[in-house]
Amino acid sequence: MALIEKQKTVLKGTSKITKIKKRDGKVVDFNPSKVAGAIWKAARSIGGQDKKLSEKLAEKVIELLERKFAGQIPSVEDVQDAVEKVLIEEGHARTAKAFILYRQQRAEIRKEKMQVLEKDTIDDVDKNFDINALRVLKARYLRKDEKGHLIETPKQLFTRIAVHDTIPDLFYDSKVFDNEAKQKTHEHESFDYADWDEKVSIGKYHLNRYHLEAVKRLYDRHNKNRQMKVSWKKFFDMLQKGEFKHYEKNIAEYYEVMVSKKFMPNTPAIANFGNPLGMGSACFVIGIEDSLDSIMDALKNTAIVFKAGGGMGYNFSKLRPEGDFVSTTTGAASGPISFMSLFDKMTEVIKQGGIRRGANMGMLNSNHPDVLKFVTAKTGNKALRNFNISVLIMPDFWEHLKNDNPYPLINPRNGQIVDHISPKLLWERIIYQAWESAEPGVIFYDTVNKYNPFLKHLGPIVTTNPCGEVLLYPNEPCNLGSINVYAFIKENENGELYFDWDELKETTLACTKFLDNVIDVNKFPLKAIEDMSLATRKVGLGVMGVGDLLFELGLPYNTEEGREFMERLMEFITYWSKVESVELAKERGIMPYLSKSFYPEGRLPFAGFDDKASWHLDWDKLVNEIKKHGIRNGYTTIIAPTGSISMIAGVSSGMEPVFSSVFQKNVAVGSFYYVDPAFERVMKRAGLHDEKLLEDVANASGSIQKIEYVPKEIKRVLTVAYDITPEDHVRALAAFQRWTDSSISKTTNFPADATVEHMKKVYELAYNLGCKGVTVFRDTSIKSQVLVTGTGKEKAKQEEVEAKIQMNAPSAAAVSVGEKCPECSTKMVLSEGCATCPSCGYSYCAVA
Structure with a gap:
């Protein structure tokens, strides 16, 4: 259109x-x-x-x-x-x-x-x-006193975040910063930031003690790197005298993109910036070697991360299989799954101490001898309840599957083949478990590493964050935020809608810089994580509100027309995020690992770049700029879960379609209808919005497709999650993936009566279309699924379907679907590949 x-x-x-x-x-x-x-x-x-x-x-x-x-x-x-x-x-x-x-x-x-x-x-x-949105802010983010009363307003919250995120900008001022790092190291000076709480400012914005702690931390880092032209005493004197007051415009810019709901950083930044923890990263990855020391170190370091409010991903494939020989004791190894149980138990203990329960992603390579045990490890929800699990499908698997040749299983201790398995059996067991209980997910090794900028020097990426969308090396963190694309719908003087590409460009530039600042100002839980974060400088600018945006533009999610717009949208955001990353490289310096990446070779980390016919922007010009000036960020785009932040923005989550136009929310005092805002606007413009419509849509599982009085053209556009075939879910995922550096957190929805064979075809379609991973959810496949999109007869029909397929107990896909939200007691649902509360936005994925 x-x-x-x-x-x-x-x-x-x-x-x-x-x-x-x-x-x-x-x-x-x-x-x-x-x-x-x-x-x-x-x-x-x-x-x-x-x-x-x-x-x-x-x-x-x-x-x-x-x-x-x-x-x-x-x-x-x-x-x-x-x-x-x-x-x-x-x-x-x-x-x-x-x-x-x-x-x-x-x-x-x-x-x-x-x-x-x-x-x-x-x-x-x-x-x-x-x-x-205000309820979410109150429940999750606004400061409270010891009695639980609010002592912070939303305005104060967004101000403290904006002030905190602006602090790095001061340190790149030419008056104090030397990009060539040729300064002497100034003598270390102590500083009691608590004594200066609210006593210094950047223009009109006062700095609290935690802002000042960040200021001193950044000074010490730049000073150690020989980049500071002035001593700490001189720097702080300049701050006191207002010599950085012009940076109040930066604070105002970051503040405005949040309060206008154009952008939200991930949950930890909202919760922690300007507060004691100071950590803005959502999740991390840690390496585990085949030794007890490494396992125990990983356990300890994960506990530290959980205490700070982050999630953790691991690949357990280096651990020798169960029953294998242990030379130091002449005994038998207990295997990776038993060690995963240690991490699971630790998560149960530590979850009481942090701002949320810790989330885990456990991965195992498809050629590990214990892979079949891993695939079925969560059956019946009897174990690993605090884990998402995914199988990393190795490149050699596909040829064996195609020819149905026995697939070799390799002992990681010595690299020897110790057994074989039918690849067909393994593949069908993975898919059956996903059909039955939504896990395990799959990650495609070859697609992930084909577009991995650091593959040649750092080796393959084999690990992701808990929701599977952030592809990371050990000790890399997730530094994430999402643009609300629905905010760029405007009306002209005739009441016609248009999409404001110019404003989206400016927002993308500002938010890329915002996320680059997160890396600098972050209070990292571990030194190794800080070092790796500063080396690759990966950030993840994503989207939310896509489903609502398509509603308003009249573009069906499940059509080629809709997917063309999705591709163009993500290409646009990725392009301008990289333009800004080049500008930041000029002003602040390239990422230290630039020479270890393929960027100097003129390559970019997404499939769309390899297809010139699909370009809408001048990628050749950008590549030449990167070759000349370098780039500051290893990744700039990732589509992460947006559970809480999309609720704050009041829009649909991530790149997902609208889940349900109208659904019934059950709470302690009764139930009420929740109406999607974009659906409401479209129906009001059509003169169809009334209580009868809401009741009819709720009784039709949130869909308008069978409501006779709704015009066909509106039905064509307003398609919700279960109106869309699984194949079209995957095609939409692939459209966004073509222009996304890392991966994408999305749920591919299947109806309750979908077969295992149907699901297998969709998995293979995802691989063939270039997706980097897949998370699926078959309606009612988790017995305690709770997002009630129907009432009356429709609800009874769902229960009948559930009874016919003789469900097992829920296996807690994405950690705890069906359990009660720890903050508002609403039951959790699966969205964007993660257990999320549909009422307050609480998510077990730390990024949301």
Whole structure:
């Protein structure tokens, strides 16, 4: 579909009303366009399509205000009263009714927001976020006193994050920074940051003790690297005197992209920046060698990471198989699965101490002698309940599967073949277990490493984070954030929708820099992790709100037209993130491991680059810039889970389709309908939104496909997760993967009656289309699945299907689907490959 060029709406004339009094008593500039916007919103809710009429009515409202409040300042309520009066007098009773109802609803919402935030008034930031978002912020992120009362507002939260993330910018100022690292090392000076709490600032933004701790930590690192032109005393003196005050514009920029809901960093940055833990990374990978010392060191280091609130991934394939010879004791090895149980038990213990329960990804290579035991290790949810598990499919597997030749299993202790297995048996067992209980997932070794920039010098990547989308070497962290692409839908003066590519470009540039700063300012839990993070400087800029965006643009998720837009969208974000990474390399320096990567050879880490016919942007120019100036970040794009942050932004999660247009949420005091915001807007524009529609959609499992009175064109566009075939889920995954550096966290949904053979075909399609991994979920395959998308007869039908397939006990795919959320007691569901709370956004994947 052709996207409309950007246009602006401007009311004629200049209003004599220049100020308005807000509800909190503050007097601010009067914006006439807001009056037109309010009228237009009311008109659209009843199917109105004449935006120019809304502007004419707004002019009449302003004329009325000018007559009535000459020389005075009207209040917000006065303006709303005037809108009602004009609408009624001009014969627009239906619009007036819609406006009055909207006004009443807003009053109720304001009251509820004040209750949630424990405040007497709400500010502009509070207004930007819906009730559900504020509940998530309160439950998970806002500071509380020892009695559980809030001592922080959303505005203060986003301010402390923005201040913290701006700190690295000071250290790249040319007055203090030497990119060539030719300075002498200044003498170390002690500093008690607690004594200076809130006593110094960057412009108007005060630094708390944890901000100052980060300032000193960065100074010491740059000083050690011989990059500081001044001593600590001199640097701090400059800070006190306001010589860095111009960086307040950077704080304002980072603050704005968050409060406008264009971007959110991952959960740890929101929770920890400007707070004691100070860790902005979500998850990590650790290497495990075939020795007890290595295993125990990994166990200890993982506990430290969990305490700080991170998740951990491991590949256990270097451990000798169960029963193998142990020379030091002349005994038999217990095998990787038994050692995984140690990590599982430790997670149970440590989960009480951190900000969330620790999440694990356990991987085993397809050619390990214990692979069959690994595949079935979680059957019945009797073991490894704190693990996601995935099989790393080695390159030689496919040829053996194709020819049905016995597949060799190799003892990692000596590299010798110790057994063979039917590749068909192994493949079908993997898929059966996924059909039965959604695990294990699979990761494709050859596709992952074909686009691995460091393969030649660092060897293959064999490990991922707990949700499988971040491909990492041992000691690398996840530094993630997501752009809300739904935020870039705009309306022109005719009420037509367009996608604002220019604004998306500017946001991508800002957010790439935001994430690069996360690496610098991070308070890492382990020195080895800090060193590796600074060496490869991987960041992961992802997306959320894709499902809602496609709803609004009229692009079906499950069509070639929709997938073409997905590809273009991800190509655009990846391109501009790399443009910014080159600029950062010029200003701040290249990543230390640039020479160990394939970037100097003119290669890029995604399949789309190899297909020139698919390019929409000048990739040749970018590659030449990288060859000339280098690049700062090993990866710039990853699509991670967005459970909590997409709830804060009020949009669909990640690159997933909308799960359900309407679903019933069951809580302690009863149940209510949750309506997807984009679905609501589309239906209001079509004049179809009412209680009957919501009831019908909820009874149809959240889908409109069988509702007779909904027009065919709307049905074609508003497809939800289970309207989409598994094949089309995978095709969408492949479309995004073509332009994504790392991998993608996404669930491929199957209906309850899907067969194992059907699932096998989809797995093989994913491999053939270039996906790097697959996570699947067959509806009702976990007995305690709880996201109720239907009511009445539909719900009974689901239960009948479940009974027919004689389910085993749930195997806790993605850790704990079906268990209660530890924060709000709602039962967990599977989304983006991870157990997530549909009510408050809590996720066992640390990135979300």
